[in-house]
Amino acid sequence: MRLGLVAGSPIEWLAVRLNLVPRPLMDTQVAFTLAQVIMVASKIGLFDALASGPATAEQLARQCATNPAATEKLLPSLVASGYLRARAGRYELTGLSRKWLVSSSPRSLADKLALQFQEWTLLEGSEAFVRSGTPVDVHDTLSDDEWGLYQRGMKALSGSLTGPLAKAVPIPAGATDLLDIGGSHGAYAVALCRRHPGLRAVVLDLPEAVRHAAGLLAAQGMGERVRHREGDALADDLGERCYDAVTIIGVVHHFTDEQNRALAAKVARALRPGGTYTIADFFRLDDPGRADQVPALMDFYFALTSRSGTWPPDRMADWQREAGLAPAKPVRLAASGGVGLQSATKPR
Numbered sequence: 380m381r382l383g384l385v386a387g388s389p390i391e392w393l394a395v396r397l398n399l400v401p402r403p404l405m406d407t408q409v410a411f412t413l414a415q416v417i418m419v420a421s422k423i424g425l426f427d428a429l430a431s432g433p434a435t436a437e438q439l440a441r442q443c444a445t446n447p448a449a450t451e452k453l454l455p456s457l458v459a460s461g462y463l464r465a466r467a468g469r470y471e472l473t474g475l476s477r478k479w480l481v482s483s484s485p486r487s488l489a490d491k492l493a494l495q496f497q498e499w500t501l502l503e504g505s506e507a508f509v510r511s512g513t514p515v516d517v518h519d520t521l522s523d524d525e526w527g528l529y530q531r532g533m534k535a536l537s538g539s540l541t542g543p544l545a546k547a548v549p550i551p552a553g554a555t556d557l558l559d560i561g562g563s564h565g566a567y568a569v570a571l572c573r574r575h576p577g578l579r580a581v582v583l584d585l586p587e588a589v590r591h592a593a594g595l596l597a598a599q600g601m602g603e604r605v606r607h608r609e610g611d612a613l614a615d616d617l618g619e620r621c622y623d624a625v626t627i628i629g630v631v632h633h634f635t636d637e638q639n640r641a642l643a644a645k646v647a648r649a650l651r652p653g654g655t656y657t658i659a660d661f662f663r664l665d666d667p668g669r670a671d672q673v674p675a676l677m678d679f680y681f682a683l684t685s686r687s688g689t690w691p692p693d694r695m696a697d698w699q700r701e702a703g704l705a706p707a708k709p710v711r712l713a714a715s716g717g718v719g720l721q722s723a724t725k726p727r
């Protein structure tokens with residue numbers, strides 16, 4: 380999956396094919412302006428304001444407490460980009476914005492877009508990073524408010540992935556105990572427990588994360604069946620033969636190769652025989668000539684913000700094999716933009 384130019388006519392299609400369109404401008408000025416327009420519209424509550432029905436620019440400006448003339452400038456670009464429709468002087472939601480941007484939608488990314496203002500600032504450090512090689516370690520620099528934004532953003536991101544992931548994570552028959560490392564809001568552990576009625580879960584995360592994720596987990600109504608444990612997966616003992624399944628979703632890109640190897644060894648010890656260790660993350664391809672756009676860009680982003688990056692599935696399997704686990708074939712999640720699962724089983 381990749382971003383691309385969509386031609387509006389056969390002539391435009393030909394112009395794209397013949398490399399006549401200045402694509403770097405589309406990939407930069409158009410892309411970053413579009414990103415700001417959508418993020419700002421979401422932040423001022425424009426999509427929520429339209430959830431109850433169409434409205435004029437003036438009505439929207441009143442509801443969002445924004446400047447009417449400036450709001451009027453924002454709206455046509457959202458129409459042209461498929462996020463709104465304009466009819467008889469009034470604006471309305473499209474299927475795209477109703478599903479992904481209205482905050483009451485179960486798939487709403489509104490909290491993720493709010494987090495992206497912070498990610499934008501981090502990305503402004505790209506040139507310094509490329510020149511010096513010095514990354515920022517995001518987990519060391521976040522303020523308390525930013526930790527809150529981060530956890531809500533991750534919860535929003537999980538909306539479209541919990542279903543496919545819960546189906547794809549192998550849970551042994553009769554399993555009772557799950558550990559989700561770096562599990563934050565707990566939505567994945569909750570989805571797995573709902574799918575496997577005999578399962579209870581521990582969601583391990585850093586204390587700063589748990590402070591903000593506790594309310595997000597409580598709101599999912601699982602009570603004591605899914606509970607937080609504050610700690611550091613890299614430093615803490617995970618126990619011995621106490622879990623039937625361990626998951627780590629969207630976290631190994633924060634850890635180095637060495638840290639991931641050491642963690643796999645601790646997980647192997649913590650698993651009961653027959654238990655599974657599932658790593659879910661962007662799958663990077665080792666061959667740069669075949670790189671997928673989203674995992675490749677995420678690799679750069681995590682190198683900038685976490686001193687690490689995305690990993691190829693065969694490297695994840697190496698960590699598991701070295702820890703004495705038997706890796707299965709990697710599974711790619713079709714609608715995820717490049718996320719896959721690498722699972723392994725502890726021999727009986």
Ligand SMILES: C[S@@+](CC[C@H](N)C(=O)[O-])C[C@H]1O[C@@H](n2cnc3c(N)ncnc32)[C@H](O)[C@@H]1O
Binds near residue numbers: 534560612613
């Ligand atoms: C990108 S978020 C992913 C959260 C969640 N698994 C998901 O996919 O929505 C990474 C999470 O890992 C947690 N984390 C980072 N380093 C950790 C560590 N050393 N021990 C435990 N959790 C950690 C962060 O606090 C954060 O909640």
